[in-house]
Amino acid sequence: xxxxxxxxxxxxxxxxxxxxxxxxxxxxxxxxxxxxxxxxxxxxxxxxxxxxxxxxxxxxxxxxxxxxxxxxxxxxxxxxxxxxxxxxxxxxxxxxxxxxxxxxxxxxxxxxxxxxxxxxxxxxxxxxxxxxxxxxxxxxxxxxxxxxxxxxxxxxxxxxxxxxxxxxxxxxxxxxxxxxxxxxxxxxxxxxxxxxxxxxxxxxxxxxxxxxxxxxxxxxxxxxxxxxxxxxxxxxxxxxxxxxxxxxxxxxxxxxxxxxxxxxxxxxxxxxxxxxxxxxxxxxxxxxxxxxxxxxxxxxxxxxxxxxxxxxxxxxxxxxxxxxxxxxxxxxxxxxxxxxxxxxxxxxxxxxxxxxxxxxxxxxxxxxxxxxxxxxxxxxxxxxxxxxxxxxxxxxxxxxxxxxxxxxxx
Numbered sequence: 001x002x003x004x005x006x007x008x009x010x011x012x013x014x015x016x017x018x019x020x021x022x023x024x025x026x027x028x029x030x031x032x033x034x035x036x037x038x039x040x041x042x043x044x045x046x047x048x049x050x051x052x053x054x055x056x057x058x059x060x061x062x063x064x065x066x067x068x069x070x071x072x073x074x075x076x077x078x079x080x081x082x083x084x085x086x087x088x089x090x091x092x093x094x095x096x097x098x099x100x101x102x103x104x105x106x107x108x109x110x111x112x113x114x115x116x117x118x119x120x121x122x123x124x125x126x127x128x129x130x131x132x133x134x135x136x137x138x139x140x141x142x143x144x145x146x147x148x149x150x151x152x153x154x155x156x157x158x159x160x161x162x163x164x165x166x167x168x169x170x171x172x173x174x175x176x177x178x179x180x181x182x183x184x185x186x187x188x189x190x191x192x193x194x195x196x197x198x199x200x201x202x203x204x205x206x207x208x209x210x211x212x213x214x215x216x217x218x219x220x221x222x223x224x225x226x227x228x229x230x231x232x233x234x235x236x237x238x239x240x241x242x243x244x245x246x247x248x249x250x251x252x253x254x255x256x257x258x259x260x261x262x263x264x265x266x267x268x269x270x271x272x273x274x275x276x277x278x279x280x281x282x283x284x285x286x287x288x289x290x291x292x293x294x295x296x297x298x299x300x301x302x303x304x305x306x307x308x309x310x311x312x313x314x315x316x317x318x319x320x321x322x323x324x325x326x327x328x329x330x331x332x333x334x335x336x337x338x339x340x341x342x343x344x345x346x347x348x349x350x351x352x353x354x355x356x357x358x359x360x361x362x363x364x365x366x367x368x369x370x371x372x373x374x375x376x377x378x379x380x381x382x383x384x385x386x387x388x389x390x391x392x393x394x395x396x397x398x399x400x401x402x403x404x405x406x407x408x409x410x
Contacts, residue, residue: 012077013038014035015035016073016079017034017036017078017081018084019032020032021079021086022056023088024104025084030048031049031066033066035073035240085112096266117255122150126148128153129141130145135177135180135278137364139185141359143358146184146357147359149188157196159195160185162182163181164182164185164186164197164204167179168215171211172214176280178215187360187361190230191360193231198231198232203254205248205253207252208249212224219257221251224255225256228255228256228259229259232259232268236269239256239259240260243256243281244286249291250293252291254295256297258300259381265344265348275308275309279309279312283312290320290322294322295322296318297313297322301346301374303343303347305340305341305344306328307336310332321387
């Protein structure tokens with residue numbers, strides 16, 4: 001942008017936008033005015049008006065209040081949408097993130113700006129072809145397979161749940177194809193927010209020692225918490241049982257802690273309810289031994305601004321229960337100095353519900369056994385299969401002296 005064009009645009013500020021929202025595209029029940037004081041200012045000044053009777057766009061008192069609000073801020077230009085631009089309810093506040101608003105079924109499958117139905121692509125593959133492509137992790141077909149899986153959701157979900165069950169029953173004996181299908185299955189049910197998968201995911205993360213990694217590799221630590229939170233049906237008791245299960249792998253238990261924190265951050269479980277559960281864990285529920293579970297408690301308490309628990313978490317630091325290489329004690333002080341709501345907002349942005357399986361699994365190596373012709377020594381990575389040679393509690397073979405899980409296995 002030239003200096004002239006920037007000066008010209010800057011002359012339009014303060015700028016106000018007026019947006020209308022409603023349960024359908026005929027009546028607005030919510031009007032939002034946002035004022036941007038300066039060009040590129042990331043913090044607009046906002047005010048909202050709602051009504052249950054009539055239309056917010058034509059209600060005289062609302063229009064008068066909005067006009068006065070705009071005039072107070074010396075607005076030079078006003079931009080107003082010519083149509084209702086979606087549901088008045090907020091995702092993660094009025095209804096769970098990643099799901100449809102139960103109060104406004106009109107907007108399901110409707111583009112909120114054009115008011116046209118959102119086109120659903122025709123599936124490229126049949127359900128059988130989808131399952132085969134997922135099991136083979138075929139890089140040439142995986143994009144079509146994932147897109148087709150969405151179109152065949154009802155036909156596939158029971159078979160994916162069966163794949164989860166097979167993997168959980170014999171995690172060490174699973175074939176490469178079984179492991180691949182298991183890995184894609186946990187992501188797909190998470191995207192679909194299918195609560196039928198909840199007990200299966202609990203069983204997976206409750207497996208002992210290395211077994212959650214045997215069947216799904218680093219998915220446990222990469223996205224296990226997001227997957228668990230996504231399929232939770234609102235009842236936290238199964239997750240709490242996972243967290244206090246001393247027979248379960250510590251990383252699976254830690255994923256349980258993070259999952260309940262995410263449910264609070266996403267607005268799907270009342271924050272107070274999650275704080276109460278975390279308070280019980282740090283005071284009574286957890287064994288007073290260092291573990292990844294305590295590390296999760298500390299980090300997640302910060303991520304959801306659980307200031308009510310910071311003294312308890314500080315005591316856990318003092319008692320040597322939290323790995324200082326994982327998290328610094330000073331982060332507890334920093335969260336108290338941060339404006340309320342800011343850290344939770346960032347947590348939601350960093351760890352939202354999974355809505356794109358291809359993107360979420362982009363960290364995998366999808367070479368499907370291909371070997372570099374110029375280097376026969378190249379080994380194909382299998383990121384969703386845990387390395388069988390080194391236990392995560394054993395000394396790392398790199399010679400650092402640390403446990404594998406805290407070093408190369410982190």
